[in-house]
Amino acid sequence: MQEHNFDKILDFLCSGIMSKKERQNVRDELFDHLMCKYETNIAMGMDDELATENAIKDLGDRTVIKYRLSQVHSYYPNLSMKKAMNLLTLGFCLMSFQINIIINIINTGEITKFIGQIIMIVALFCLSKSNDKLKKAFVFGSAEFTLTKIAVAITPALPSVVFWIPHVLYIASCIANIVKWFYLFYGLRDLTAPFKEEYKKTIPYGFASFVNLLSPAYFIWLYSAMIVSENSIPDISEVATGAAYIIIPFALISIIITLVVFVMTSKCLWQNDHEYQIETSSKKKAIAAILAVAVAIVPMAAVDLWISYEKADTEVYTIHDSDISEDEYNRICGSLLSYGIPEKLVYSLPESEILKFEDSIPATDFEYPKTYDLVYSNSDFGRYGFEFDAYNCAIGLKNENGVIDSRFMVWIEYKEDIKGHYSDYIQIKPPMYNFILSNGTEKCSDTVLILSEENGKIMKNEPLETYYDDFFDDSVTGIRFQAKDGMLIYFGKNFIVDNSKTVTYQTVNLYHKIFPLTTMRNIPDEYKDDVLGLVSFSVHAQQWVDFDADWSEYNDTLELEETE
Amino acid sequence: MKISKELAKGSTALLVLSVISKRDMYGYQIIKTIEMESEEVFTLNEGTLYPILHSLEAEKSLESYWCEAEGRKRKYYKITAKGLEELAGREQEWKTFSTAVGKVLGGAKLAGA
Numbered sequence: 001m002q003e004h005n006f007d008k009i010l011d012f013l014c015s016g017i018m019s020k021k022e023r024q025n026v027r028d029e030l031f032d033h034l035m036c037k038y039e040t041n042i043a044m045g046m047d048d049e050l051a052t053e054n055a056i057k058d059l060g061d062r063t064v065i066k067y068r069l070s071q072v073h074s075y076y077p078n079l080s081m082k083k084a085m086n087l088l089t090l091g092f093c094l095m096s097f098q099i100n101i102i103i104n105i106i107n108t109g110e111i112t113k114f115i116g117q118i119i120m121i122v123a124l125f126c127l128s129k130s131n132d133k134l135k136k137a138f139v140f141g142s143a144e145f146t147l148t149k150i151a152v153a154i155t156p157a158l159p160s161v162v163f164w165i166p167h168v169l170y171i172a173s174c175i176a177n178i179v180k181w182f183y184l185f186y187g188l189r190d191l192t193a194p195f196k197e198e199y200k201k202t203i204p205y206g207f208a209s210f211v212n213l214l215s216p217a218y219f220i221w222l223y224s225a226m227i228v229s230e231n232s233i234p235d236i237s238e239v240a241t242g243a244a245y246i247i248i249p250f251a252l253i254s255i256i257i258t259l260v261v262f263v264m265t266s267k268c269l270w271q272n273d274h275e276y277q278i279e280t281s282s283k284k285k286a287i288a289a290i291l292a293v294a295v296a297i298v299p300m301a302a303v304d305l306w307i308s309y310e311k312a313d314t315e316v317y318t319i320h321d322s323d324i325s326e327d328e329y330n331r332i333c334g335s336l337l338s339y340g341i342p343e344k345l346v347y348s349l350p351e352s353e354i355l356k357f358e359d360s361i362p363a364t365d366f367e368y369p370k371t372y373d374l375v376y377s378n379s380d381f382g383r384y385g386f387e388f389d390a391y392n393c394a395i396g397l398k399n400e401n402g403v404i405d406s407r408f409m410v411w412i413e414y415k416e417d418i419k420g421h422y423s424d425y426i427q428i429k430p431p432m433y434n435f436i437l438s439n440g441t442e443k444c445s446d447t448v449l450i451l452s453e454e455n456g457k458i459m460k461n462e463p464l465e466t467y468y469d470d471f472f473d474d475s476v477t478g479i480r481f482q483a484k485d486g487m488l489i490y491f492g493k494n495f496i497v498d499n500s501k502t503v504t505y506q507t508v509n510l511y512h513k514i515f516p517l518t519t520m521r522n523i524p525d526e527y528k529d530d531v532l533g534l535v536s537f538s539v540h541a542q543q544w545v546d547f548d549a550d551w552s553e554y555n556d557t558l559e560l561e562e563t564e
Numbered sequence: 565m566k567i568s569k570e571l572a573k574g575s576t577a578l579l580v581l582s583v584i585s586k587r588d589m590y591g592y593q594i595i596k597t598i599e600m601e602s603e604e605v606f607t608l609n610e611g612t613l614y615p616i617l618h619s620l621e622a623e624k625s626l627e628s629y630w631c632e633a634e635g636r637k638r639k640y641y642k643i644t645a646k647g648l649e650e651l652a653g654r655e656q657e658w659k660t661f662s663t664a665v666g667k668v669l670g671g672a673k674l675a676g677a
Binding site for chain 2: 028058060061
C-alpha cells in the first residue's frame with residue numbers, strides 16, 4: 001500500500017536513469033529508504049498520511065536528487081576534460097584532413113570525415129555538461145550533422161520540382177555549423193577564463209570563431225545560388241570554383257587556428273588542474289555511445305540501399321535494342337575477334353537511346369557509301385593513377401535498298417587479356433544516391449547513356465532528369481540518375497574530335513564516386529563526310545583521332561569486310 | 565552545530581567509507597549512523613548519499629548485496645580492499661588537511677592574543 005504512495009516520487013527520481021535494470025535497483029533501494037523513514041515517523045506517533053508526506057519531504061530537492069542519480073547512472077560518455085578535448089581535436093583532424101587511402105575502392109576520405117564528425121559529436125557531448133555554451137555547441141553540432149544526413153537521404157526520393165529541399169537543409173546545416181563553432185569557442189573561453197591570469201597566453205577564441213564562419217558561409221552562398229539558378233550546374237560550378245580558390249586559404253587558416261585553440265585550451269585546463277568531474281567509469285560508456293551511433297546508422301544505410309535499388313529503372317540490353325540483325329552483329333563481332341577483342345567486350349548501344357538527346361541525328365538522315373563503317377577513337381587518360389583505355393566505334397548499317405537506316409556504337413573495354421593492354425574502370429559501390437553529372441564548364445551536347453552491369457548483363461538505366469542549356473543550344477548540361485553498382489557512364493561533347501573530355505562529378509554522400517569512362521557519340525552532320533571516309537580500325541593506335549589529320553595513315557591498320 | 569555544505573562536501577565520501585568499513589550497512593542506516601556518531605553535526609540527505617554510494621560502487625570501492633528485510637528488498641554496502649585503500653588515503657589526506665588548518669588557526673589565535 002505504501003509503495004503506491006511512493007510510486008510517483010520514485011518514478012520521478014529514477015526517470016533519468018537510462019538502464020531499466022539499474023533504474024529498478026535504485027527504485028527498490030530508495031523505496032526501502034522511504035519506508036524506513038515512514039516507519040520511523042509512524043513510531044514517532046504520526047498518522048499514515050503525515051508519515052508518508054514527511055518521508056517524502058525529508059528527501060529534500062527532488063530535482064537535484066534526480067539529476068545526481070542520472071549523472072551517476074548515465075550511459076553516455078562522461079569523459080574527463082582532457083580526454084574530451086583530445087577527442088575533439090582528433091575528430092576535428094579527421095574531419096579536416098580526409099585521407100584517401102584506397103581511393104578506387106571506396107571513398108575513404110568521406111568515411112574519414114564521417115568518423116571525424118561522429119567523434120566530434122561524442123566529444124561535444126562529453127563537454128556539454130561543463131557549461132551552457134558547450135551544451136548549445138553540442139545541440140547545434142548534432143543538428144548540423146543530422147540535417148546534412150537527412151538532405152543526403154531524401155535526395156534520391158525527391159521529384160525534381162522540389163530539388164531545392166536538400167539545398168535548404170544544407171543551408172540550415174551550415175547555419176547550425178556556424179552557431180556550433182561560436183558556442184564551442186566561447187564555451188571553451190568560459191572554461192579557461194578563471195585561469196587567465198595563471199596561463200598568461202591569450203587564446204584566440206574570437207579569431208577562431210571568425211575564420212570558422214567563412215567556410216560554411218561560402219556553402220550557404222553556393223546552395224542559395226543553386227536554388228536561385230534552379231540547379232544550373234555549369235553556371236554555378238564556374239562561379240563556385242572561382243570562389244573556392246578564395247575560400248581554400250581561409251579554410252586552411254581556420255583549420256590551423258582551430259587546432260591551436262584546442263591544444264592551448266587543453267594545455268591551459270590541464271596545467272591548472274581543471275578536471276572534469278568523473279563520477280563513474282567512462283570507457284565503457286564511451287564505447288556504448290559510439291556503438292549506439294553505429295547501430296543508428298545501420299537502418300539509415302539499409303533505407304539507402306533500398307531506395308537505391310528501388311529507384312533504379314533498368315532492363316537488360318539486347319541486340320534488338322540496336323536495330324541491327326543478329327547476323328550482322330555476329331559478323332562484326334567476328335571481325336573484332338580477329339583483332340583480339342572478344343565478343344563479351346563488345347556492347348552495342350541502341351539508336352533509340354542516342355536519339356533521346358539533342359543533336360542526335362536519325363539514321364535515315366544520312367547515308368553511308370558502304371554497308372558499315374567502323375570509326376575508331378581511343379581514350380586514354382589517367383586519374384588518380386589509374387589508366388583507362390577504351391575504344392569507341394560508331395557503326396552504320398545499310399539496308400537492302402542501300403540506305404543506311406540504323407547505326408549503333410560499340411564500346412570496347414580493354415582488358416589485360418587483350419594484347420597486354422591494361423585497363424580498368426571504377427565501379428561505384430552501394431549505398432548510392434542520385435547525383436548530378438556535369439562536365440564542368442564544358443557542355444555535353446548529346447549522347448548520355450547510363451549502363452550498369454548486373455550478373456554479367458549490361459543494363460540500361462533511364463536518366464531521372466536531364467538538364468539542358470536554355471541559353472545557347474539546348475544541349476545537355478547534366479543528368480540526374482540513380483547511381484548503381486558497376487555503373488558506367490557514356491558521355492560526350494564532340495564526336496571523336498573532342499572525346500577526351502572527362503566528366504567531372506559531384507558526390508553528395510559518403511561512399512560513391514564514379515569516374516568517367518569514355519565518350520560515346522553519334523555522328524554530327526558536319527563530320528559526316530569525314531566519318532564516311534574512315535574505315536580503319538586499330539587496336540594499337542594511341543594518338544587522338546583528329547579530323548584535320550591525314551586519315552590515310554590509318555587505312556591499312558584494319559580493313560573491315562565490305563558487303564558491297 | 566551544523567557544518568556548512570561547502571566544508572562538508574570534501575569529507576562526505578570519507579565519512580561514508582569510514583562507517584561502512586566498520587560493518588555492512590544500507591543507505592538509511594548510513595545516514596543515521598553518521599548523524600549519531602557525529603552528534604548530529606553531519607546530516608546527510610538522500611540526494612548526496614546515494615549518488616556517492618553508487619559512484620563508490622562503480623569505482624569498486626564498495627560492493628553491494630540485497631537482503632530481504634521487513635518484507636522488502638534492502639541493499640547493503642560492503643567495503644572492498646580497494647575501498648580500504650581509498651579510505652586510508654583519504655584519512656591521511658584529512659589528517660594532513662586538519663593539522664594544517666589547526667596550525668593556521670592556532671597561529672592566528674596566537675597572533676591575536
